[in-house]
């Protein structure tokens with residue numbers, strides 16, 4: 001891959017998604033673009049760069065971001081967040097809802113990837129919030145991964161790590177052509193709204209604030225000013241006293257924000273802000 005090609009792709013990806021591809025990502029970019037070259041029938045990377053500059057390249061730009069971004073995720077990743085949600089955030093907000101008159105407990109899974117995160121939240125809430133309605137909004141920049149998330153279908157291998165009770169309660173076993181797959185039951189899927197959203201562009205399509213926001217394992221791909229902008233954007237969407245969960249490798253200590261540290265990777269919006 002030529003320097004000029006890498007710089008072009010790097011700048012374009014940054015402009016569109018704010019994903020920051022350092023020089024160490026050159027090999028990875030080159031490998032991942034191989035797929036796009038084959039899919040678009042483009043002989044060389046130089047041709048592919050020209051294709052991305054041609055009028056009407058918007059769809060291919062979407063595919064480029066898809067190919068570059070990392071979607072790795074799994075059910076109940078960083079389990080301490082789900083324990084905190086069940087044992088602290090839910091009871092606390094349920095208590096406050098009596099005076100605040102919040103109609104629903106609201107959670108946002110920002111950068112939800114293929115859905116394991118919002119469905120893990122849904123399973124946690126289904127087990128701990130029987131009498132207060134709840135709603136989860138889930139967003140990602142990738143159309144392809146959102147379609148997978150909305151379908152809610154996972155392989156045996158993905159589901160195998162879950163306790164048997166969880167699988168029995170919240171999944172339907174596939175049969176016929178779906179043998180070996182498991183689908184999240186409709187009662188849970190209906191509680192999760194999936195939306196396309198670039199976290200750094202425009203305003204999210206939600207009016208009501210959230211009690212909890214999960215934004216995990218995406219900030220690592222952004223540079224510091226972008227991380228700071230994102231944390232402040234997310235904080236504006238929380239109710240006072242609401243919680244932000246970030247990935248355990250994504251400490252916010254070096255950023256300027258008004259949130260309080262509660263535990264590693266758990267932050268709270270102060271009351272009165």
Ligand SMILES: C[S@@+](CC[C@H](N)C(=O)[O-])C[C@H]1O[C@@H](n2cnc3c(N)ncnc32)[C@H](O)[C@@H]1O
Pocket residue numbers: 016017018019069070071072073074077110111112113114117139140141142145197198199200215216217218247
């Ligand atoms: C590694 S996954 C994390 C999934 C999940 N939050 C977790 O912790 O398991 C990162 C996700 O961030 C999404 N993403 C990357 N840049 C984004 C942006 N600017 N706006 C919204 N989503 C973005 C990717 O498409 C990918 O699905």
